[in-house]
Amino acid sequence: VPAADHRLTTVEMARFVAHGYLRFDALVPAEVNRAALDVLADVEQAKFGAFVGNGEPPPDQPASLTPLADCYPAPSPFGRFLRLPAVIGIVESLLGPNPVFDHDFVHHLGPGHHSQQHLHPDAIVDSCDPTFDIQLFWFPHDVQPGAGGTRFVPGTHVRRAASATTAAYQQMVGDEWFSGPAGTVLVFHHGLWHAGQANPSESHRWMYKVRLNPTEPQVRRWNTADFAAVQNDPTDHVFARWRHDSVAAELRRTFPWEGSDANRYDLVERIRLWRYVSGDDHFDVDYYLTRLERRAALVGER
Amino acid sequence: MSELGDAPPAGGSPAVLRQQVLQLWLVSAALDTDAVAWAFYDGTGGTGPAPPAPGPDGRPPYRSGVDALTDGWLLISVPPPCDAGAPPGTPPGALPFCFTFERQVQLHDPPISTGTNPLA
Numbered sequence: 001v002p003a004a005d006h007r008l009t010t011v012e013m014a015r016f017v018a019h020g021y022l023r024f025d026a027l028v029p030a031e032v033n034r035a036a037l038d039v040l041a042d043v044e045q046a047k048f049g050a051f052v053g054n055g056e057p058p059p060d061q062p063a064s065l066t067p068l069a070d071c072y073p074a075p076s077p078f079g080r081f082l083r084l085p086a087v088i089g090i091v092e093s094l095l096g097p098n099p100v101f102d103h104d105f106v107h108h109l110g111p112g113h114h115s116q117q118h119l120h121p122d123a124i125v126d127s128c129d130p131t132f133d134i135q136l137f138w139f140p141h142d143v144q145p146g147a148g149g150t151r152f153v154p155g156t157h158v159r160r161a162a163s164a165t166t167a168a169y170q171q172m173v174g175d176e177w178f179s180g181p182a183g184t185v186l187v188f189h190h191g192l193w194h195a196g197q198a199n200p201s202e203s204h205r206w207m208y209k210v211r212l213n214p215t216e217p218q219v220r221r222w223n224t225a226d227f228a229a230v231q232n233d234p235t236d237h238v239f240a241r242w243r244h245d246s247v248a249a250e251l252r253r254t255f256p257w258e259g260s261d262a263n264r265y266d267l268v269e270r271i272r273l274w275r276y277v278s279g280d281d282h283f284d285v286d287y288y289l290t291r292l293e294r295r296a297a298l299v300g301e302r
Numbered sequence: 303m304s305e306l307g308d309a310p311p312a313g314g315s316p317a318v319l320r321q322q323v324l325q326l327w328l329v330s331a332a333l334d335t336d337a338v339a340w341a342f343y344d345g346t347g348g349t350g351p352a353p354p355a356p357g358p359d360g361r362p363p364y365r366s367g368v369d370a371l372t373d374g375w376l377l378i379s380v381p382p383p384c385d386a387g388a389p390p391g392t393p394p395g396a397l398p399f400c401f402t403f404e405r406q407v408q409l410h411d412p413p414i415s416t417g418t419n420p421l422a
Binding site: 158161165166169171172173174175257258261262266 | 325327329330335336337338339340341342356360361362392393394395396397400
């Protein structure tokens with residue numbers, strides 16, 4: 001990948017499609033982290049005040065549908081974050097050109113914060129098509145283990161469960177709780193199950209979260225220099241002949257909470273998502289869709 | 303609320319019954335398959351037996367539903383049958399195989415309820 005090209009590779013995109021998130025440790029420079037920490041408390045107060053009808057949002061608060069490139073003019077630390085070349089590359093890879101702002105929020109957990117959220121996707125109202133939004137979770141300071149790092153469950157983004165149902169899962173095998181160095185950014189598919197946690201530590205936990213929408217098809221927007229080398233054909237089948245260096249190998253994951261049956265249903269959804277982002281309607285893993293489509297053609301349902 | 307009619311200990315209050323509830327989501331409808339998610343609710347307000355401890359490395363407190371039975375939990379609900387073969391394009395949703403267990407606990411000095419709806 002050229003140094004000037006901050007877009008994701010095909011393998012990184014496949015990893016996002018499989019896991020529903022990507023993690024970039026210490027991506028944001030220390031100076032930008034410090035600039036954010038200088039203003040987060042005021043921004044939180046203004047945004048919350050506006051939310052409850054007691055005041056105005058921050059003066060530079062973007063409206064939904066604002067082109068991302070126009071959000072938070074200099075010297076806003078949020079604008080500096082959103083216009084980092086690495087962030088631009090990640091966003092363009094996943095959403096394509098000209099993404100728009102959906103909303104943002106400051107997530108603050110004070111020392112000794114007791115309550116925690118129930119597990120939920122940020123998609124109470126959602127479609128069944130494979131288009132997706134992304135959410136950037138920016139942690140501008142170190143987060144120690146057990147100090148309020150967000151809980152999330154890799155691989156759950158392809159499911160369409162109601163948040164009122166996922167709320168019951170107090171713990172799942174394969175849960176992760178974020179901890180990491182200052183400037184780390186988690187990039188979530190909007191459907192990934194997650195939950196804010198308690199913060200029993202003696203430190204504040206700050207996090208800036210922004211949701212972004214695509215405006216154009218999210219098809220092959222990443223750095224596709226490795227695409228031809230890793231994109232497998234529909235015959236890649238783990239019980240026949242298969243490759244270990246292909247997109248299928250990235251998507252063929254079993255998450256600890258799935259079990260073998262659920263893993264197959266989830267894998268089909270990953271295949272559908274990869275067909276969308278790759279623009280390859282014949283892509284398959286382990287022959288799941290090809291088998292059904294060929295049979296359906298026999299009775300004219302295709 | 304059920305209250306037991308047994309005689310109180312000398313000078314004590316009568317025993318009352320409280321539930322502890324354990325939910326296990328298994329990978330199939332078979333009770334002897336692996337648990338992958340769980341939840342615990344305590345009607346004793348923390349005065350009853352300790353909740354089942356999670357296993358190492360984030361494993362569930364019981365490997366399977368049968369293991370919970372063996373440890374004395376009583377099964378009180380099973381998941382409905384689940385049809386196979388949803389057509390592609392129908393994304394999967396919630397974890398389908400939830401088994402609910404209870405443990406009945408007799409308390410002589412139950413905690414004062416804090417669950418009264420303040421809006422009622």
